[in-house]
Amino acid sequence: MLLKFARSYAIVGMLFVVCALPLYPQSGAFGLYEVSAPGAGEAYAGQSAVSNDASTAYLNPAGMTRLRGRHIVLGGQYLDLSMEFHPGVGTSGGNAGGRNIVPAAYFVGSPTNRLRLGMSLNQPFGTALHYSDDWAGRYFIRDIQLVALDLRPSVAFRINRSLSIGGGPVIQRVALSKTLAIPNLDPGYGRDGKLDVSLHDWGLGLHAGLLFEPGTRTRVGVTYRSETNFELRGKSSLTDVGPSMAAALAGSLSGANPLLLPQGGNISVYQVLTPALALLADAGWSNWRHFGEKVATQPDGTSVSADANWRDTWRAAVGIRFRVSPKLSLQTGASYESSPVSDWNRTPDIPVGRQRRIAAGVQYVLARSLSLGASFSYLDLGAPKISHLSNPVAGTLEGRYGPARLPVVALTLIMTSVE
Numbered sequence: 001m002l003l004k005f006a007r008s009y010a011i012v013g014m015l016f017v018v019c020a021l022p023l024y025p026q027s028g029a030f031g032l033y034e035v036s037a038p039g040a041g042e043a044y045a046g047q048s049a050v051s052n053d054a055s056t057a058y059l060n061p062a063g064m065t066r067l068r069g070r071h072i073v074l075g076g077q078y079l080d081l082s083m084e085f086h087p088g089v090g091t092s093g094g095n096a097g098g099r100n101i102v103p104a105a106y107f108v109g110s111p112t113n114r115l116r117l118g119m120s121l122n123q124p125f126g127t128a129l130h131y132s133d134d135w136a137g138r139y140f141i142r143d144i145q146l147v148a149l150d151l152r153p154s155v156a157f158r159i160n161r162s163l164s165i166g167g168g169p170v171i172q173r174v175a176l177s178k179t180l181a182i183p184n185l186d187p188g189y190g191r192d193g194k195l196d197v198s199l200h201d202w203g204l205g206l207h208a209g210l211l212f213e214p215g216t217r218t219r220v221g222v223t224y225r226s227e228t229n230f231e232l233r234g235k236s237s238l239t240d241v242g243p244s245m246a247a248a249l250a251g252s253l254s255g256a257n258p259l260l261l262p263q264g265g266n267i268s269v270y271q272v273l274t275p276a277l278a279l280l281a282d283a284g285w286s287n288w289r290h291f292g293e294k295v296a297t298q299p300d301g302t303s304v305s306a307d308a309n310w311r312d313t314w315r316a317a318v319g320i321r322f323r324v325s326p327k328l329s330l331q332t333g334a335s336y337e338s339s340p341v342s343d344w345n346r347t348p349d350i351p352v353g354r355q356r357r358i359a360a361g362v363q364y365v366l367a368r369s370l371s372l373g374a375s376f377s378y379l380d381l382g383a384p385k386i387s388h389l390s391n392p393v394a395g396t397l398e399g400r401y402g403p404a405r406l407p408v409v410a411l412t413l414i415m416t417s418v419e
Helices: 002-020 038-042 061-066 243-252
Strands: 071-080 085-087 099-109 115-130 143-158 163-182 193-215 218-225 228-239 257-261 264-274 277-286 295-297 303-305 313-323 328-337 355-367 370-380 385-391 395-401 405-416
Touching: 038 071, 038 313, 038 328, 038 355, 038 370, 038 405, 061 115, 061 143, 061 163, 061 193, 143 193, 163 228, 163 257, 193 257, 277 328
Parallel strands: none
Antiparallel strands: 071 099, 071 405, 085 395, 099 115, 115 143, 143 163, 163 193, 193 218, 193 228, 218 264, 228 257, 264 277, 277 313, 295 303, 313 328, 328 355, 355 370, 370 405, 385 395
């Protein structure tokens, strides 16, 4: 039995490698709930309590105890961000958004009756923005691409008929590349120069969950994830920059760049109302208040800290799952998440605001152990305003985005009892 389980893990490991190769950064807001899981059609309402497929290895590892045999979910989502900046003074950045594809993979196995092992690979944090070369904020940012790849091995144990616990490490790889224009003040340099930065680091955190099942019709899930600290290091290069500006920037192009991804928690309820109808609800918290507060040590022994002046966010969601027939299920849901940053602290590299989300989805059983899911989500990101002073040379950037919006189409392949 253990040999068969190990063979399944090897097959899943190869699938994970394949899914990791074409990862692209998510657009827009730094942290999104879109993780190519079957719950997308319910706006991820009840995400910590549903526990019906392998995506629970990420959403709530304790929920893996509800699954028997081997389960795999392979997902992919198409994101089409529209985010155009309208300046108070200067040239518009055009549509800084774009189109991206993000895959994900989830696995759960059952080595014993009470023990479950799982693994997830996705990208819950990221941003990708591309402004025009002559836009008003080019001295702040022109292009940015940040990818946070998230790998979570998990273990779950059923304590009794009503209570399960689970958790494991969170292994994250962050890669950041950005380009900004540099004003030239030296004679003979009539056009802007350019600064290119490429940084990366690994981070380690923890995630844990609890699933309480007081009866066959009710499930309550609680999850927690720890913060993850990074010291981003890499290389920087200047192009077409005069000697005076190059000398002024030399001291800031080396050393570590601190980054902190937040801790957070979630509580969810899954309630069966009738054999065909279930109600889902969700509340979550993310500790963005400490985003960027980590202190990094420079090569000369000095320390630097990054403080983005963000604040904690709160999320609420409700959803419905309706079984039309033994093979067909419909989903719908809506959610709201508060903004992590005020107008005067918002920056054009991560111009996040509040999120409103509506979603609908369908799941269809193709065969005994194979289902296909499809969903559409529409994220209204509002019209975030900016009044940001970067430095005396760049000046103050004032204006607003919007309306910012992010449609997402997701497909999931749900496999059970995979041999």
